[in-house]
Amino acid sequence: MTSGNESADRKENPGNGEEGEEEEIATITDPLESFNRAMFRFNDKLYFWVLKPVAQGYKKVVPEAPRVGVKNFFSNLKFPIRFVSCLLQADFSGAATEFGRFAVNTIWGVGGLSDPASSKQLNIPKNEADLGQTLGVYGLGQGFYIVWPILGPYSARDSIGIAGDYYLYPVSYITPWYDRLAVSAYEGVNDTSLRIGDYEFIKEAAIDPYVALRDAYSQYRQKKVEERRGQPVPPKPGGVR
Amino acid sequence: MERHFIGLSILMFFLSTLPGYAGAPLDTVQTNVNKVLDVARDPKLKGESAKRIKKEKLEAIYEQMFDGVELSMRTLGKNWIKINPAQQQEFIQLYRQILEKAYIDKILSYTNEKIVFSKENMLSNNQAEIQTNVITSSKEIPIFYKVILKDGIWKVYDVVVENVSLVQNYRSQFNSILAKNTPDQLLEILRKKVKGQ
Numbered sequence: 001m002t003s004g005n006e007s008a009d010r011k012e013n014p015g016n017g018e019e020g021e022e023e024e025i026a027t028i029t030d031p032l033e034s035f036n037r038a039m040f041r042f043n044d045k046l047y048f049w050v051l052k053p054v055a056q057g058y059k060k061v062v063p064e065a066p067r068v069g070v071k072n073f074f075s076n077l078k079f080p081i082r083f084v085s086c087l088l089q090a091d092f093s094g095a096a097t098e099f100g101r102f103a104v105n106t107i108w109g110v111g112g113l114s115d116p117a118s119s120k121q122l123n124i125p126k127n128e129a130d131l132g133q134t135l136g137v138y139g140l141g142q143g144f145y146i147v148w149p150i151l152g153p154y155s156a157r158d159s160i161g162i163a164g165d166y167y168l169y170p171v172s173y174i175t176p177w178y179d180r181l182a183v184s185a186y187e188g189v190n191d192t193s194l195r196i197g198d199y200e201f202i203k204e205a206a207i208d209p210y211v212a213l214r215d216a217y218s219q220y221r222q223k224k225v226e227e228r229r230g231q232p233v234p235p236k237p238g239g240v241r
Numbered sequence: 242m243e244r245h246f247i248g249l250s251i252l253m254f255f256l257s258t259l260p261g262y263a264g265a266p267l268d269t270v271q272t273n274v275n276k277v278l279d280v281a282r283d284p285k286l287k288g289e290s291a292k293r294i295k296k297e298k299l300e301a302i303y304e305q306m307f308d309g310v311e312l313s314m315r316t317l318g319k320n321w322i323k324i325n326p327a328q329q330q331e332f333i334q335l336y337r338q339i340l341e342k343a344y345i346d347k348i349l350s351y352t353n354e355k356i357v358f359s360k361e362n363m364l365s366n367n368q369a370e371i372q373t374n375v376i377t378s379s380k381e382i383p384i385f386y387k388v389i390l391k392d393g394i395w396k397v398y399d400v401v402v403e404n405v406s407l408v409q410n411y412r413s414q415f416n417s418i419l420a421k422n423t424p425d426q427l428l429e430i431l432r433k434k435v436k437g438q
Contacts, residue, residue, distance in 0.1 A: 067379075068379045201350070206410075208417060211413055212413075214411035215405075215409065219406060220403065225313065
């Protein structure tokens, strides 16, 4: 009884209705579902059998502060990805901020180990921009869903994006290849050590973990594109931009 | 004098029916989240023996904080009207238990972190979005609450963690299950899930 009334209410409320429709669109198509589910199981085992135990061991030995430092260091190295993506999105103030952040964090942040640019005094927030998102801002849809072994969930669009990001990431130019692999693996372990429990939470809360992860990925990326479409990103209150 | 009093009563009456009078949505959410954290941090409720009491207390807060019917309708979307009232009632109960566990687990994993209630956006005259930020030593996690005014109380109908709406996340799972199963089979899957948790 109440249900009838309330669903009628919802139809009358245009803002709400639009939002509902928009959310439906955010659902990603999945023609490769059986392959993806196999890859999902592979990555799941990889996480629980290898990545998580290694990250837990690492977490026991290294305190949190240096691990955050390492994360900041790699994040600072990803500056070219954010800088170029901002430029490609014609977000010149974003590109300028990124340039400023890179300079401040490299010099005063000891090569990027700390993030003084984000501190209360400077308050220059990071522009989380990447090439997959840039393609989205240009109007390219997510395309189909694909789960890559090791790398995890991606859309077709973001797969193109990460291929491009790869060339903008200095770590990709380390030779020989096994050193590059070692650095990437270390980055992965360090990142994982800072968010053990996130994946477990999604899995625990889900009825169908595969669908839950697929939807979470799709929503997350969709919002990233929508955020950037409303250019420029509003500065934090009290910011000095 | 009496006139003034009547005028005042009438004014009070109208004010009490205005949404704003029910207490700002941000305050309501903040009070509820703090209640959850208080129970979680209560030293008297530590340990195995107090687990049951703790769970009951959390359930009571959850009951006040969330709107079970609204959540269920929004989650099932078009499928809501396709199931019969008995199934709807059972769905509300099962889904409440699943969401309660998911939400409480999530918020409890942040007990030692700082939660900032930063902003209140009115979405319409009876709906609002409360933006909060959980600040940990390594990152900031945005958690938004969507609330609706029902019988004078602001109740949560969606939680958005790091841009991911819980309602939509469950909706996509239920849609995918209902594409291959009957509503009864869905309920059976949910019963098993609730039992196992």
